[in-house]
Amino acid sequence: MAFFPTLIIAVICCQSVLASSPFEVRVSNNASYSVNIQGKAWLKNSDTFVRHSSKVFSTKDQTLMMSGQPQTTTGKDSIGEFDAVQFSFKADQETFLAGVRTYQESSVAIFTQTFVDPIDGTSDGTDSVISGFPSFLFGDSDDDLGYVNLNGVFSGWSMLQAAKWSQGSKLDGGMMSGPLILFDHQDNVLIVSPFNNFMAASFCHSGQSISWGIMGGVDSVTQGFVHETIVFYGQHGINQAMRDWGKLMQKVYNRKTSLRYDDVSISYIGYYTDNGAYYYHFKEPGMNYEQTMLAIQEYYTKSEIPYKYLQYDDWFYPIAGKGYGATVTWDAMPGIFPHGLKHLYNLTQLPVVAHNRYWSAKTTYAKQNGGKFNFIMSGENSIPDDQAFWEYLFSSAKEWGLYVYEQDWLNLQSMSIKPISSDLFFGRKWLMQMGEAAANQGLPLQYCMALPRNALAALEIPAVTQMRVSIDYQLRDNQYDIGITALFADSIGIAPFKDNFWSMSDQPGNKYNKTEPRPAFQAALSLLSTGPVGVSDRVGYSDLKLINSLIMADGRLLKPSQAATYINAYIQERAFNDHRGPQGKIFTTFSEISGFVFGVVMATDFEVDFPLKLSQSGFDQGVPVMVSDSAYSVSVSQPRNFSDQSPLLLSGCSSSAMCLHFTSPIFSVGSKRVILLGEVAKMLPLSPVRISSIISTTLDLQMTLNGSPSEVVQIAACDAENIEMCWKYNCIIAADGHARLSFARSSCQ
Incomplete structure (x- = not known):
């Protein structure tokens, strides 16, 4: 049964109307409000405020005064039909409106701020907000709640918080803030996030209050400006709530994900040279970077590794200034590529x-320095303010092979360059100009070091197909801890990128003086994330078997249907720390082929074994399944039943190992009951990339396989009732890129 929210205005509705709704927004005619879940107040209002003329006007001290009676209306918008209430306040002589909309067929509330009059003198520092509605009391709840705060760079990874919703906790906000996720142990979930004007939106934790509004560095607000915050309710756990929230956000902003699935750098394997890679600011002895890149090409060609692209990092162009330096001209320095970028592209x-x-x-593109384009100067740095600049940059770079533009340091630009952090509109304008030019030039964008506000802004920028969701490889031991940030990115239609990895443990002479203890785990997580898979080995030190386990013969990645994320029970355990959940990380995902679901479970960092129930997996379809083990798993045994009554025991999945398991529904083929094991030599044996359709009848089980002409694909299956009886079918891909397997005929055609 679907439940939808109810907006309660105390003078209009009565309690008895609301008994069946688990999500209620209670609003009184004095402008107090609460968000109730299953009859309990999860969020209770704090003070409404707005800053104007360097002074805070607040309901707390009655300097922000309500004017007149609340106005109720109905209407329809991109979400659906709604009921609304709006309060009018006076901040000195200026009018400020605060309103709430709830929807008749969606468990959503939109809190609105409307600036009827222009205001100035608003700035109060980037860690604060200049307006607050909604504002809630932190930790004051009638239920036992946990929370996840997506905060910081790499899509909320660097300062991510997971803890109990209690008054003694710390909640980081400001410019690094993003969606806030609240949940209980019964799979009820609230998500609070900006709903519009993402680059200018923040929340702030001050004292006992958390307030959503306009970022604190904004100097003035224009007449008629509307700021909105969404409160989204889900009752099927954290993962489903995030994905449903993301679907709604994509619907509202008409985000198209086709570019993500057409992006070669996401669909095919590539070679990376960014931080953590062997050749990051590091070359082969006696060679320049041009010669090093050609040596890499010679090696992967001889080794028959079908890389489909190369990544050049921050080492190829000239920089100036303090710290890490800023780009002067986006072109290769002569000492890096002596013959130029176009020459190298012609060779590779x-x-x-x-x-x-x-x-x-000092950028050479700026008019201030003799260039052709409008830039705004901000200390040692600058920011383009010119659509024509991006068109020129991208169209010129396509001549030397540019396919994906990777915009790094989004955090520094968003927080430190004055027009972005102080202007209500400039941050969006900057990203939109970049995105529109990329779309015009047919180029995908990768966001790196993105703040949550940058990620949310990409809802309006379909050219953003991929986004980093953790820190650079080799910089921290927990760099693979992407199960929450990957969920964020994937939910809003962006491929999460874990960063590069080494396919062999030893990479002799590397600048980090490190080894990779778990290459197979790094490879598996990269693949299952659904983002780019970038190998970054030294020439001569790649594990060809491991790399080939990720791909088809032509380099196409054998991915699942959605990004691997942490199960709800682990996220809850991370917040509550009450030992009711797993004491280790459990990622799950699945491949959906013709309506059949093949689950994937990957676990690591366990100190204590954990019995995983099928209902906890995130891919339970209510049908019998069996589970098998990957050859890359810490232990391998016979396929076996997997259910709540027969849980999957995750054992030995330590910080130095990996458990990797796959499920299959049971198919009836004639008198046999059959499970599919798929391509057992592959990291993901059953991928919708390889198997495009399955037709199951009582007489036959038929599969359509994809691949390169003449590629040999081996598919394995077993008898579900006599598990030692298994079959292997070798199928040769035809000239049209397909093969068709019939189990009844035991043949391919």
Whole structure:
């Protein structure tokens, strides 16, 4: 049964109307309000406020005074039909409206701020907000709640918080803030996030209050400006709530994900040179970077590794200024590529993913320095303010093979470059100009070091197909801890990128003086994330078997249907720390083929074994399944039943190992009951990339396989009732890129 929210205005509705709704927004005619879940107040209002003329006007001290009676209306918008209430306040002589909309067929509330009059003198520092509605009391709830705060760079990874919703906790906000997720142990979930004007939106934790509003660095607000915050309710756990919230956000902003699935750098394997890679600011002895890249090409060609693109990082272009430096001209320095970028592209014939920093005040593109384009100067740095600049940059770079533009240091630009952090509209304008030019030039964008506000802004920018969701490889031991940030990115239609990895443990002479203890785990997580898979080995030190386990013969990645994320029970345990959930990380995902679901469970960092129930997996379809083990798992045994009554025991999944398991529904083929094991030599044996359709009848089980002409694909299956009886079918892909397997005929055609 679907439940939908109810907006309660105390003078209009009565309690008895609301008994069946688990999500209620209670609003009184004095402008107090609460958000109730299953009859309990999860969020209770704090003070409404707005800053104007360097002074805070607040309901707390009655300097923000309500004017007149609340106005109720009905209407329809991109979400659906709604009921609304709006309060009018006076901040000195200026009118400020605060309102709430709830929807008749969606468990959503939209809190609105409307600036009827222009205001100035609003700035109060980037850690604060200049307006607050909604504002809630932190930790004051009638239920036992946990929370996840997506906060910081790499899509909320760097300062991510998971803890109990209690008054003694710390909640980081400001410019690094993003969606806040609240949940209980019964799979009820609230998500609070900006709903519009993402680059200018923040929340702030001050004292006992959390307030959503306009970021604190904004100097003035224009007449008629509307700021909105969404409160979204889900009752099927954290993962489903996030995905449903993301679907709604994509619907509202008409985000198209087709570019993500057409992006070669996401669909095919590539070679990376960014931080953590062997050749990051590091070359082969006696070679320049051009010669090093050609040595890499020679090696992967001889080794028959079908890389489909190369990534150039921040080492190829000139920089200036303090710290990490800012880009002067986005072109290769002569000492890096002596014959130029176009010459190298002509030799490799591979598309390029190219990195860029923030712009220097000395950039040669700026009119201030003799260039052709409008830039705004901000200390040692600058920011382009010119659509024509991005068109020129991208169209010129396509001549040397640019395929993906990687915009790094989004955090520094968003927080430190004055027009972005102080202007209500400029941050969006900057990203939209970049995105529109990329779309016009047919180039995908990768966001790196993105704040949650940058990620949300990409809802309006379909060219953003991929986004980093953790810190650079090799910099921290927990760099693979992406199960929450991957959920965020995937939910809003962006492929989460874990960063590069080494396919062999030993990479002799590496600048980090490190080894990779778990190459197979790094490879598996990269693949299952559904983002780019970038190998970054030294020439001569790649594990060809491991790399080939990720791909088809042509380099196409054998991915699942959605990004691997942490199960709800682990996220709850991370917040509550009450030992009711797993004491280790459990990622799950699945491949959906013709309506049949094949689950994936990957676990690591366990100190204590954990019996995983099928209902906890996130892919339970209510049908019998059996589970098998990957050859890359810490232990391998016979396929076996998997259910709540027969849980999957996750054992030995330590910080130095990996458990990797796959499920299959049971098919009836004639008198046999059959499970599919798929391509057992592959990291993901059953991928919708390889198997495009399955037709199951009482007489036959038929599969359509995809691949390169003449590629040999081996599919395994077993008798569900006599598990030692298994079959292997070798299928040769035809000239049209397909093969058709019939189990009844035991043949391919």
